[in-house]
Amino acid sequence: MKTLAATPGRFIRLGAPISVIVAAIIALILVACALLASWIAPYDPTDLASFELINAELPPAFTADGDSRFLLGTDNQGRDLLSAMLYGARVSIAIGGGAVLLAATLGVTLGLLAGYFGGRVDALIMRVADVILSFPTILLALLVSGIARAIFPGAATAEWAPVILICAIAIHEWVQYARTVRAATMVETAKDYVRAAKVIGLPPRRIMLRHILPNVMSPVLVISTINLAAAVLTEATLSFLGVGMPPTYPSLGTLIRIGNEFVFSGIWWIALFPALALVILVLAVNIVGDWLRDRFNPKLRVKR
């Protein structure tokens, strides 16, 4: 998605409406800010020595009591909110991206196997997928992170939190990849070029990777953009519920949770700004993803 967004000219040639181009640019800017957090953030929110409790809960700089050092104010620990958000967005996007990558790898592999071999392999993989789909995403993620926390207790939790989150989210998302890839693989496997590869005598692994995989990848890329937004949201939800990233390493969701405790005391900015950033990021990615899905869905494509 990033390589596509990096060339707006190509979007225009693909016939993207202006809203999609704007969304793509916004998504690109947000992702770039998050990735460059260490360089553009005014403070390092992970460095405990850099902030003081005396600065806690300062309002944004543009309000009457604002402090010009802190553009969007500070949180309850005295951290610069803007810096915390930039780092938080990085954590959110990293976990979302990691989850999508893991889910896609797992789902594409299993989908290829199920679609190519069919029969018992297919039945086994797809039944497991059905069982997983019968759990709500959040419930399954809570379950996984709960189990993981029981296994890695105490101090290790903070370091392992991103990995646990990635696994917790991916365990639900791979199903969508597996189903899509399985269906596409079945169609491709019946085509003559795959039969030709079989007649040549190529081993199944090579047929799947070299011949079928490139032909089933376009729906995978489309699902990935939409799933990226969903994964960022799931991560935020988990962090909001307190089973995600710890306050020492906050993601956008963690910041919203911290802010939530102060909203009714009139300290609105801690929750509002991270929430706004999250909404804009997810919305932008979703708009691009929806458009890609429509664009590459042959059933929705207008006949030319």
Place this chain on the structure above:
Amino acid sequence: MNVQSTPVLAIDSLRVEYPLANGSVFTAVENASLIIRPGEIHALVGESGAGKTTIGNTVMGLLEKPGRIAAGSIHIDGKRFDPARGSAEGIVLGRDVGAVFQDPMTSLNPLFTIESQLTEAMRFHLRLDKAAARARALELLESVGIPEPKRRLKAYPHQLSGGQRQRVVIAAALSCNPKLVVADEPTTALDVSVQAQILKLLRDLADGRGIGILLVTHNMGVVAQIADRVTIMHRGKVVETGTTEEVLRRPKASYAKALIGAVPRIDQRLDRFPVLGDEGKGRAERARAELRAKAERSNVAAEEAPILSVENLCVDYTTSGWLPGSKGHRFRAVDGVSFSVRSGEVFGLVGESGCGKTTIANVVSGLVRPTAGRVLYRGQSIAGGGASRRVGPLRQAIQMIFQDPYSSLNSRMRIGSILSEPILFYRLASTRAEAENDVARLIEAVGLEAEAAERFPHAFSGGQRQRLSIARALGARPKLIVCDEPTSSLDVSVQAQILNLLKDLRDATGLTLLLISHDLAVVRQMCDRVAVMRQGQLLEQADSETLFDAPQHAYTKELLSLVPTLDRIRGETKAA
């Protein structure tokens, strides 16, 4: 035929255009004129992209946007067709113009009974009440020759065979007494025996009811059998028009001559198909000689022994659910078939769809496992009868060419990678450079230029892709190539080129070919020996000449008599 009566269809210098995205205009039909009188069947023939279907669609008002009529006029039953409205004043599609489409599997709605599909148009256009429409539907089914019409009215499309469905489609087209029927490839999706019945039905309708029929087709045999007049189209232009006999026997335009010459004959065997322009022949021959030198000729001693024997082959297809206890359904596709193929010959396997010929091709090439019986390659079991997994030289020895050239090449790979895959896999070249050189020779051997290796499959036409598909099969240096309907999705002139190529390659490299086809004329032109199949069983096998000149089995005789060919031209039989 009453020459004085108003023509049911008169097209005068019609021009149909499609504006393209880059601002230019694609002319699909240019300056086309034709006249159909009542009771006349006018055939519109040409290869794919000739514009014949565009004319059919335009007449029916089904011209798709952004296509438009740029010039000329169409009169249906004397009334002028209005391009703006997409119909003629007082002429209603479905009432005055009936339509018969190619695929009877998709032109009926699977969710409605035959009765509701037949009566719909009558109730809407003729305002008949339910009982009257039903009575007329019964009458129609009877007139198109469907047995037990009363019971069929309650049936759904999937309960009828392909031929019966096409009869229903014709009955629906006739339901409101149209003056004109547009039949677009009405028999292309059907077997020869069913095709013969449908063609007879169309002829009877024209003669008996005085309906004018515009028959769009690519099959010259069909034209010869039922059409009164023919118009041949090429790239949107009419190249020749006249009575069927004039056009087919004494074509004037060079394209018409080439097109008619390319039709495979069933009455006698020719050495090669006459083809326009065999360019690059010398290069292809040199490449083939090189291929031949590379393939080690170890089969000198084995010349007499069969290269392939199929013994009592049975294949069952079972459909079963994954849940334990769900019942499977069993279908025997191939039932006790035995034959053997001699080294260096072309062996033909013919039969109608569903007779099991493709299943045999799949077993021989190792894609399907037999239920019983076995397949021997030079005396060694390769399928069934305790054959182990086919590896190495045995796999390499048998390669395959497929029917659909559009799906048989991986669209994401360059031609060079596609062709070098078998070469590298079997280590037939020691270095990558040598493999690339081999690929270039292969491409030249099938009559294309070596630069093709750099391009992707979409840059090639159907015939060129089929050539590349043949090159890929040759890449593994096989001894036997299974050709599964290698030309049935190609235009007749391209078919002639591909068949010539297969013949040349056979002569140059001493290959053995197992040719699977439903087209008897193609089989006669290509094969040394032929086996005829029906419903999974092998009925008769003989030398090609013997089989075509003196068939033994009743089914073979019937098949041969039903094939529409150019040697029986309508109108001429009466005179002769």
